[in-house]
Amino acid sequence: MSRPLFGSHSATIVGPALAVRISEIAETPELPPTTQSEGPCHHSRMRPEKLCGVWWARLAELRAAHLELLDTDERRRRAGFARAxxxxxxxxxxxxxxxxxxxxxxxxxxxxxxxxxxxxxxxxHGRPTLPGEPLHLSVTHAGDLVGVAVTAAGPVGLDVEQEVELDWRRLARRIQAPGEADPIRSRAGFLRCWTRKESVLKATGDGLRVPMSEVAIGPGPTLLRYRSRVRPPAHLTDLPAPPGYAAALTVLAPAPPRVTAEAAGGLLIDRAICEKTRVREGRRMVTGHPAGGG
Known part of the structure; x- marks a missing residue:
């Protein structure tokens, strides 16, 4: 059984394009370390179409050996980022x-x-797919938190955001859909609304080409309306997040899958990665900086 995902810290659930823009406004605060899972995919005995697995990792868990998992296109895209x-x-x-x-x-x-x-x-640079495999994928990141979702239930969208200073009242007027019954009254409410809608847009594959004001979310949360059409069979979930973060998940499927979330330590330190890491110079990150807590 997994230990708590974010240790003993409780989190108020409030909710990646926004993450990129927000991260340019404020510095990333220090966050408590996650606890690690006992091992990967311990729910695998369930029928896969009934399960959606979410894994979270911190940047401090990155090792030089992880870079070797990237293919040529990913390495080229990685090289295009100006900031370490x-x-x-x-x-x-x-x-x-x-x-x-x-x-x-x-x-x-x-x-x-x-x-x-x-x-x-x-x-x-489109959303990740697995040709020939019945799995749907989503990736998100904000601050020092990185998450992935994997499911066979249907198209999936995962979003995480970090709380920073921004004019949330002005942005709230732009993202709320006409007739939405839950007005945005706080920064936490804004992030909750944003992450839910971003997860929907990632699941549909439309991304921010579709204005968030065309995505109507109701209590639950539930998807009430999408682009003035009858809503697709979407299942939304507010995910646990550490203090200062918000996260949400959407799966497009006839029936709601069981959503599980865990720290990714058991995946990131698998035997092959660990063996390669030990023979390299120290346990250093891809950028060449010490890996912190190790």
């Missing part, structure tokens, strides 16, 4: 995605065939 922190978030997300999918499929992470293709420009 952005390169680390991308590397950790790509590695964790392969490790989590490999745990579901029962194959080594290096053999997981992740593909990213934008449906509009055909560039290697």
């Amino acid at each position: 922190a952005d390169r680390d978030r991308f590397t950790l997300g790509a590695a964790l995605l392969r490790l989590a999918a490999g745990a579901h499929l029962g194959i080594p992470a290096r053999r997981v065939p992740v593909r990213r293709r934008c449906p509009h420009c055909r560039g290697p």
Whole structure:
């Protein structure tokens, strides 16, 4: 059985394009370390179409050996990030995605065939897919927190945001849908609304090409309306998050899957990764900085 995901810290559930913009406004605060899972995919005896697994990791868990899990396109995309922190978030997300999918499929992470293709420009930056495999994937990051979701239930969208100073009242007027019964009255309420809608847009594959004001969320949370059409069969979940963060998940499926969330330590320190890490120079991050708590 997994130990608590975020230790003994309680979190008020309030809810990645926003994460990128917000991260440029304020410094990332120090957060308490996560506790690690006993091991990957301990729910795998369930029918896969009834399960959605979510894994969370901290940037301090990144190791040099994780970079070797990236393919050529991912390495090229990683090199395009100007800031070291952005390169680390991308590397950790790509590695964790392969490790989590490999745990579901029962194959080594290096053999997981992740593909990213934008449906509009055909560039290697679309949402991740697994050609020939019945799994749906989503990746998100904010601050020093990186998350992935893996499920066979249906298309999935995962979003995490970090609380920072911003004009949430002005943004709230832009993202609320006409007729939404739950007005945004606080910063926490704004993040709750944003993460729910962002997770829906990631699950549908539309992303921020669709204005959030065209996504109507009701109590539960539930998806009431999408782009003025009858809503798709969407199941929304507010996820536990550490203090200062908010997270939400959407799965498009006929029936709601069982959602499980855990720290990714058991995946990130699998035997192959650990063996490669021990023979390299120290336990250093991809950027060359000490790995902190190790």
